[in-house]
Amino acid sequence: MKWKLTGRYLVSVVLIVVIVIIMNIVVVIGLFILQSVNENLPLLNRQTSAESISRSFQEHIIITESGASISEKGKEILKKKQAWIQILDEDGGEIYRYLAPEKAKTKYAPIDIVQIYKYVEKEVLSTVFVGEKKGFEHRYSYLVGFTTPYLERQVLTFDSRNFAQMFKVFSVSIIIIDGFIALCIAYIFSKRLTKPMFIFIDSIKRLAGRDYNVYHQPKGIYKDVFANINLLSQELKSSEKERKKLDAMKEEWIGNISHDIKTPLASIQGYAEMIKDTEYQFSMDEIRDYAGIIEGKSKYLRDVIEDLNLSTRLRNKELTLNKKNVNIVSLVRNVVIDTLNDPRYANRDIDFSSSHEVIKIEVDDILIRRAISNLIYNAIVHNHEDISIKVHAEKNEESTLIRVEDNGKGIKQEELGRIFDRYYRGTNTGELHKGSGLGMAITHDIVIAHGGSIQVHSTVGQGTVLEIILEPNSAK
Template sequence: MKWKLTGRYLLSVVLIVVIVIIMNIFVLIWLNIQQLKLNGPLLHSEDNSAVSFVRSFAGQIRVSPSGISMTDQGKAELQNKQAWLQVLDEDGKVLYGYDVPEKAKTKYTPMDIIQTYKYVEEETLSTVFIGEKAGADYRYSYLIGTKDRNLQRYVLTYDYRVIGRTIRLGILVVIAVDGFVALCIAYIFSKRLTRPLHALINGIKQLAHKNYHVYYESKGVYKEVFHNINVLSQNLQAGEQERKKLDQMKEEWIGNISHDIKTPLASIQGYAEMMKDKDYQFSIEEMREYAEIIESKSLYLRDVIEDLNLSTRLKNKKMMLNKKNVNIVGLVRNIVIDTLNDARYANRNIDFHCSNEVINIDVDGILIRRAVSNLIYNAIVHNDEQVAIQVGVKKSGLDVWICVQDNGKGIREDELERIFDRYYRGTNTGELHKGSGLGMAITHDIVKAHGGDVSVTSELHQGTRIEIRLPIFFKEERNS
């Protein structure tokens, strides 16, 4: 596009120069035509021809002792030219005449000859040319006058300084006129070239004011720019829709977590007020029961706060991994055992299997335990008690795979893409589900921090399978 735009500007400049030159040529031709119309063609060609005719006419004049005469050919030529002839001696006296007008002079002084030559004679209304005829021992002058109006003589007198000023003024006028014409033509071309730029600037302003419904037809020299503006507009529209959806999810999540926090706080506050009231007398067993409830609710609040803190640190990549070489099989097996030892999940059907008894890998054991526990916990709280949960560990090449699979309710297709998003809670949440709602997002970020990835496949009423892939050799990128 850059070369197209440059070429278009260069072509405009060349066209402006060519058009100005052509206009100057047409003006010169027009002036020449007007001059020819005013002065006639004899001004240049015929004038020269008349002078030659007068000078050569001396051959038609005969000088003899008996006097001066003229040949028949000379007479015919004079008649053809509508001219007359006078031959003068050295004193200006007319010695011979042919077809001379009645008012013509018979004797000419030197001043009369000059006036007759320079100007049209008022008496004869003729343009007069002067020639010379040489005799044996005498030289004669002769006048040839013509009444042809197309043949006239102009005597010019001029001052070089005035001509110089006139030429300079003419050059300035020509430059000014050509400049004005060039500016007009350049304005027309630039208007045509810059019109799309105004549309582009307006489109960018619309995008800057968050009006993302901008579309232009991709054509012309700015085709690629218009296309990129359209793509940007579409991306901004999609981003705006995604932002609104995320804001809505965030508001819902804040409402849910606020409710989840208010419930244990209400219990803690209620039992604390009861224990503080002097009107009530509690037994040791009751005090211990209330204290246990307060402790349980406090631990729940602590877990929620830790989730929020951990999620923020993982999101901002400020979490430093404390890696150690651990047996990942034993780590996952202990997670399953600890889950079954929890009285809340003691009756759940959770099986563990592995391809090898020992698979050593460098990981942050605490974070990996948290990630796998979240997956098992979600399989429990999102399904009924009869659902079977399979937890497995295997080694494949340079990767370790941890799989958590169940045969429960499954996840809808439109929810699969969002289960790892922050603030998202699925629709299959059971009564046991409590907490921040950040569990799956935390799992995803922990695995990503170890250089791995998480994949999920699910089918409604058939179950869900979530796999974690961890590379055995992975060098952590430290952030300053």
């Protein structure tokens, strides 16, 4: 895996470098070709060289029937370049001179012209270039000498048969050297790019293996990636901690609910066996008493099973709400009355009030009744018998609010955020009020399913306030 990533970067960088080198070679060769085809192109800065000036100086030579001369511009060029000129006829005799040294010859044989072109003559102390000018069916030669001591001319001679071979060797050498340099640079570059990727891969493997202790200092071009990996590691660590906490709660809840189910089952089984046993002769009153106990335990088991089923359907959003336009004041009042009619809670202090006599809202009345009943039941089972419970319903411009308030023990801060968790059972629950542990979670899910919210405020030793806030679809 490592070499695959490094190889891909390596190949891409090498290709780029090689393409650039080839393009440079092509451009250089093209420049030389263009310059050789058209000497007037200013590509290699040859227009300012002494040889170029000498070759192009024929433009400034003026040939007439009476003789030869040069233009004023030509004179300016010669003065500027510290040069002189001699114009010769076909026999090598001088017909015009300008700024030429006094010791310069007036008659040149062919060998003299070759000699002065190849070597610096002591008489003129100049580097001389030879040119030709056509005019009136005659050819005129001219000598342009440059007196500057910094100008030198080197004559290059080579065998054209060896030039191609030399060019091949030179080209191959350059390509090998450049290729090696490009390979080294590309390798270093690719290593710098791929090294962080190896760290990414290793980090992902560790996270996949449930090792969430991953942290890297965000730096370099991948600092955002490192920062996201650190964030992911922290979130996974928190999720794993929460999952373990939830699993522990779930196991504890399963143990508690199993124990709570076994107790009524044992009672049902025991009374049923007693009634079934022929050795015992029970009176009708005793049989009715036993049947009542069996019925009560059966209802308890039914309620637990219904809680489990309802909680699962609400959490998985599989329950369809049967909304109706109901008077929430009457609904809450009836819940309070039903609670007080329960013999277990007949002596409890539960007070109901409302801001309006009629508050109409679209809700599933059965589920909302269940949610409010759970809040009241929660206030009862977690407090002493002498507490006061106030239930209030009110309407404002934006929402409908249902409040259940008590002046009981209150809820500890560390438990306040858990009361709506599934499987959580409060520590203050009495032995006579065992349940599924899903009551508050069911209430929360019912309110959320209606698009509302539920809030809890509590102070230890002062009491608890729970509020259901519903956004009405239609209210009157």
